[in-house]
Amino acid sequence: MAEEKKIKKPHGVARLIQGKCIACGARCQMPCPKDAIEMNDQGEPVIILEKCSGCRKCLKVCPVDALEIYYTPQEEKILAEIAARTKAAAPAVEEIDKEAAETLARLKEYRGVWVFIEQTAGEPAQVSWELLGIGAELARTLGVELCSVVIGGGVENLCQESFSYGATRAYLIDDPIFHHYRTEPYYKAICHLVRKYKPEIVLMGATGLGRDLAGAVATELQTGLTADCTGLAIDDRRFLLQTRPAFGGNIMATILTESTRPQMSTVRPHVMPLPQRDVSRRGEIIRETVPGKEADFAVKVLEIIDTRKEGDVDVAAAEVIISGGRGMCAKENFDILQELADELDGVVGCSRGAVEAGWMPAERQVGQTGKTVRPKIYFACGISGAIQHLVGMQDSDVIVAINRDRQAPIFEVANYGIVGDVLQIIPALTNRIREMRTQRRG
Template sequence: MDLNSYNNVWVIGEQRQGKIQPVTIELIGEGRKLANQLNKKLAVVIPGNNIDNLAEDLLHYGVDIVYYLKHELLENFSTQGITIAVSDLILDRKPEIVLVGATSIGRDIAPRIAGRVGTGLTADCTKLEIDLTDNKILQTRPAFGGNLMATIICPKNRPQMSTVRPGVMEKAPYTEEVKGTIEVVTPNLKPEMIHTKLVEILELKKRLVNLTDAKIIVSGGRGLKKAEGFELLRKLADKLGGEVGASRAAVDSGWIDQSHQIGQTGTTVRPTVYIACGISGAIQHLAGMSESKYIVAINKDPQAPIFKVCDYGIVGDLYDVIPEMIEWIDKK
């Protein structure tokens, strides 16, 4: 493999029902940094059909090229369709680095694409750096349950592929100025290549949790001692216009749905304010929320590790502290 024939940084964009997903903007922000270090171009690949407006919107985030994979068979999400279309484009254009969001969609297509193009894939990265001595990307991810960080390289194959957890990287800023271009690419797709068929889209009845975009998160852990404790946290979150999060211990206890889980095995978040209620501060949980701008900890144990990373700490029973917080908010 001629490594010198590979160029530029690509982001595989994700859109659902005509809306660009936040992780795509986060990857553009990180991809821009990598591309600038390498003095290369940044491209976004967006599969779909009748989404010309989304391709145009992506140019406002500082990308150089938008590859719009336009095909009627990509009207709705198709694992095989997207895998084939993106893989063929990679084999033809030869990007040096490819970034994919570690979402349900990204985790579905990324290993398939890597397999088709003959390269490796580092999953769930939390940090990406460039070794400028040979333009290798240093892909860092937690290992052994978050107890150590492993840095992985792909020295002999290209592209170098990573999936990145949502909420880890800073979003690219929106700009009015547009310098990039859109290239519409028609993938070589035929109906017989796709072995599944969309029959019906069912509306999800349960409350959707948007932890990634939340500016304020009120999170509960083992210290709640019961499922009813999350009702109190929900009252505080509602007063603040935030979301409710949880530690793995609370989820494993069956007190709240897994969609609320924050940490190494859950969602990574970086809100403006993170209120940790009855959370001790295990390293696995800290891996998912330590980038919060302000961390407020409420815990009865003054020796809890969470107090070493918080900006504001309250030693006390959360069942006494939170009602007082709610009362104070109501008065204001």
């Protein structure tokens, strides 16, 4: 046996590791050169062993490493033998893919980190300044410049503001056409700038406007865009690692754009820290104009209605909800919740009990027969957590429960709980927030 001259190296076959597949959308199926992968009704791969050649292409694309190569015990033996024979031999030098090299060279043409400064009627969105903070970090790591992109009508002052938050250069397109945000003129303007100046990273806020714009820009430029990022970093190949929640927040995914530029992300507001504002900082303003006049754009903004001051509170769409139940004891006590809501830019909701008691209107009710909500933070104050309430709020990102009764079912779903009197704890929380804010400002 040992005399056998040549041993054929076994390739094995791909195999799914039970419980690891997340049904990402048949990523593994497509690269398979042998059509050896079928997807079952659960969206998981079924590998047809007779067809599989063990090429490992599916393994490479699986984002959760749910596939492995399986060898029979016999094959294992052969492998061990081969390993023993080639032990002394030097490892093979990895072949450089010519195509990959070309791509890398092309990507090198792109330099710089850009942040789009979002504004409405000249008023900037705070997320833009937050992005300048993280943008500066990325630019530092990459050794490139941090630039802001300011587009609007009469918005030059925002360039200086962006310098105060850390940008060193601002691309400014200032024209009455851009007075109101409209997708087409805006995305065309940005694409014009990108094509001309070739940044490697473009960041926007993951706001309604930012997500509207980024999607159009990325499609026009045929480049990668990652939505609603909560983490950004640079890897050893200068690639932007974009981390974001997916699957309803049940998993986090790190995504990158390997072969196109710029790398685009929209970033969730309030996630990146706001950098220190320093009005003494200066930068360079680069004025640009884009071809095009008002008549080219058929979309018209007819009216803008400020809904902040209106009385209609939309519990379903709120990002922070302070809900009260029967444990609030009286109608007046909901004022305490409103005060906290005002501090957190949230709205006051309630349980069915509070509606039944006549303390709150039915539109604020969360639960089976009320609204289903998915806020970033849900405060359940004096709510025991009967199932008809839980089903309306259990998918909130974070649940805070305050209740006297440690046995209340609400604590089973809460991320943070305080056992105590809601009428003491909520005012204490509100006061503490106010104190800290005053300290910060002062």
